[in-house]
């Protein structure tokens with residue numbers, strides 16, 4: 001296991017590599033080329049510049065989150081094969097530069113979705129939150145207003161304003177695509193990229209859908225234990241794996257988080273470990289990583305990762321906004337640093353206990 005931290009690049013992030021370097025035990029950076037569009041080829045020069053910038057801080061890149069998959073690939077549009085060719089070239093260029101883990105998701109149209117970006121918790125911290133009734137009341141286009149922070153020019157990843165322009169067409173595209181079609185399109189994509197992943201030893205890590213159910217009638221498939229097992233078996237190659245996000249997968253109370261981690265042993269290539277606080281089945285908010293601040297048993301989650309032999313990059317996820325920090329929602333320095341410390345503490349105890 002390596003403790004890592006997501007970083008949005010010097011152009012976009014309020015947190016510096018120097019800040020991250022000072023969090024004890026964090027050695028790896030998870031980042032991406034934030035200006036690349038899904039479907040583009042990442043050049044070796046761009047990748048090398050990114051690697052060198054991180055290396056100059058004393059850290060290194062442990063993986064990419066994400067190389068985004070275009071809607072043409074997800075929906076099998078005519079440009080699909082061209083976009084897959086470009087994706088393969090990008091993987092090849094990443095592999096040549098020594099990068100071995102790539103995260104992606106397969107959610108149509110919308111990325112992670114929340115209905116509030118700054119809900120105030122009893123301790124005065126603010127967090128993002130999701131309420132199903134609020135979603136049921138709005139139209140898809142209004143999601144962009146919900147996902148735009150007030151008084152700020154920060155754009156959340158996956159919610160770039162230019163996506164809004166094509167949203168009507170995208171809904172049209174997905175009108176006749178059901179879950180089985182989406183599974184078939186995912187299989188087609190994975191089978192096409194497995195050879196390059198084998199050649200350069202690149203572990204693909206799919207991020208679960210967040211929340212773990214269909215919204216606005218769009219199909220979603222990476223949302224249950226059954227479907228995750230179907231995914232790893234339908235392309236039965238070790239490079240076809242999962243970015244296990246406890247917060248995304250855990251949005252559905254039907255999902256047993258530690259049990260699913262154990263069943264995916266050997267195929268979890270990246271872990272996002274965070275807590276959620278449920279107010280009801282349809283209303284949850286983010287919490288501190290500490291078990292007692294939310295609804296998850298974080299010890300059992302870390303134990304499941306440890307006992308299933310997890311040895312990839314792990315990172316804290318979606319922190320609360322605390323101590324007056326102003327940063328991208330969920331991605332400030334302070335609460336994620338607390339989260340990293342706590343997860344490292346749980347891990348140290350697991351290692352030492354099992355050695356006795």
Ligand SMILES: [Mn+2]
Nearest residue numbers: 245248272317
């Ligand atoms: Mn996540």
